[in-house]
Amino acid sequence: MQINDVIDAISVKLHHTFGDSFTIYKDSIEQGFEEPCFFIALLEPDIKQMIGNRYHRTMPFDIHYFGHSNTDIYNVADNLMTNMEYIQCLNGDLLRGTKMSLNLVDDVLHFFVSYNMFVLKETVPEDSMEGLSIKRNVRGE
Numbered sequence: 160m161q162i163n164d165v166i167d168a169i170s171v172k173l174h175h176t177f178g179d180s181f182t183i184y185k186d187s188i189e190q191g192f193e194e195p196c197f198f199i200a201l202l203e204p205d206i207k208q209m210i211g212n213r214y215h216r217t218m219p220f221d222i223h224y225f226g227h228s229n230t231d232i233y234n235v236a237d238n239l240m241t242n243m244e245y246i247q248c249l250n251g252d253l254l255r256g257t258k259m260s261l262n263l264v265d266d267v268l269h270f271f272v273s274y275n276m277f278v279l280k281e282t283v284p285e286d287s288m289e290g291l292s293i294k295r296n297v298r299g300e
Contacts, residue, residue: 160252162201165218165274168246168254169199173222176242177235188223195231198223202271212280217273219258224268232268236261239270246274 170183182196202219209215222239226232244256256272263269 160216160248160250160276160278162204162218164248164250165220165246165254166199166201168248169220169222169243171249172243172246173197173199176238192225194225194227195235196225198225206278209277212282214278214280215275216278217275219271219273222270222272224270226266226268229263229266232263232266236268236270239268243270243272252276 166185170185173181173183177197180195182193184192184196184198188196188198200221200223202221204216204218206214206216222243224232224235224239226235240259240261243259246254246256248254254274254276256274258271258273260271261268262271
């Protein structure tokens with residue numbers, strides 16, 4: 160699963176939750192954007208090897224919400240906390256959001272959520288040895 164797959168799943172979930180009246184930006188926010196809108200920002204993803212070819216991948220996001228008033232922002236905050244716990248990727252995988260928190264800075268809501276998953280990296284099978292013969296001698300024989 161790629162980072163863009165998770166961003167697309169977040170975007171779809173925001174669209175289903177809030178409808179067409181909100182613009183959702185994934186790449187950058189253009190100057191002169193219209194409120195209300197969302198901006199999806201990936202923070203610092205990491206990947207840690209667990210056992211063998213199994214890895215744990217963490218993708219923390221900051222979903223910005225630009226609203227009209229504090230009342231509007233608080234309503235959106237409640238909806239985000241309730242609805243962003245589970246997102247479904249386009250391939251059908253279900254991801255659970257963890258470490259959800261909110262922060263309001265300069266009239267912009269920051270909703271923090273991490274989507275974590277285990278991934279298996281494909282390994283290239285190595286050629287096995289053809290054959291090995293051992294010749295041994297024991298003293299006295």
